Amino acid sequence: MTVDETIRQVLVDHGRLAVPVETLAEDADLFSSGMTSHASVNVMLALEDAFDFEFPEKMLKKSTFESIDAISTAVNELTGV
């Protein structure tokens, strides 16, 4: 799976979004699409499992998880891609 596909699968499993993930644009606001703060914690932990890293505290802010683009940027930074 690509990074984008893995992120979308994590969102399917843990994002509790109000819309189908496949309909979301890369820059769509996930919080506006129904993801709660609590769901974003699950997304964060599931991303750590999927990519085998740990988000540093400085990245634990809403903007890191606000869109697929933002998550992808964070993942790429932490995996050195």
Add this chain to the structure above:
Amino acid sequence: MSGAAPGGLRVGIDLVAVDEVAESVARFGDRYVHRIFTDHEISCCINADDESGTSYVMESLAARFAAKEAVLKVLRPVEVQPPWRSIELHRMAGGWSEIHLSGQASELASRAGIGELSVSLSHEANLAAAVVVGWCRPRTRGE
């Protein structure tokens, strides 16, 4: 800060589904719990009926998560998102809880002139709720 700002109240409220917290604990275990809650909060949520001391009262965890979210609504962070653990619900001997802030959460409160926070927790069926009220002191010009 330039210009005077009137003091006043800020209110934050949040609801959390208890079963979502239970699912998170089941899925991610202590990683979830220790990422969000302080040692004091965790000790307040240990299930006393479980002799092993390794299970939690999910309603208590959910109410504390709701309180942290309610505090954030009072603090109104824009750029900086304080870590969950910098907002602590401290249970007092009388049974009520007080909010203790540290780090970035404390800095945000200071910047907003919030000197006092008060919290009320509740849960019913599958929902846990928290209301937080903050008092902002008036700021004078140039402060």
